[in-house]
Amino acid sequence: MGESMLGAMAVLMKNFYKYAGTDGDNTSMSKAELRDMLTTEIPDMVGDPEKLKAFFAGMDGDNDGQVSFNEYIKLVGCLMVILKEMMS
Numbered sequence: 001m002g003e004s005m006l007g008a009m010a011v012l013m014k015n016f017y018k019y020a021g022t023d024g025d026n027t028s029m030s031k032a033e034l035r036d037m038l039t040t041e042i043p044d045m046v047g048d049p050e051k052l053k054a055f056f057a058g059m060d061g062d063n064d065g066q067v068s069f070n071e072y073i074k075l076v077g078c079l080m081v082i083l084k085e086m087m088s
Contacts, residue, residue: 015041016072028066031056042079 019037020026029037034056038046046052059067059075067075 012073012076016069020069028064028068029072030066034059034067 015037016029017026019033020029022033022036023030031053035046035052038052056067059071061071061074062068
């Protein structure tokens with residue numbers, strides 16, 4: 001089990017750097033990069049643009065207009081809770 005969990009964590013990290021790096025700075029994700037990640041990786045969970053805007057605002061904990069890796073990990077946790085509820 002540890003190996004598959006480690007693999008899952010590696011995929012999450014790779015996805016962060018893949019999308020965060022599209023603007024040349026892979027230390028954080030812009031609103032556009034986060035939108036691209038969500039619409040590409042989990043399109044069924046992405047709602048209308050206003051909901052996405054509110055979602056981004058909630059994920060940008062320090063209000064700097066970017067989602068850091070730490071904020072991204074919180075996002076993943078929130079998405080996991082949503083997915084669990086959808087599957088229950």
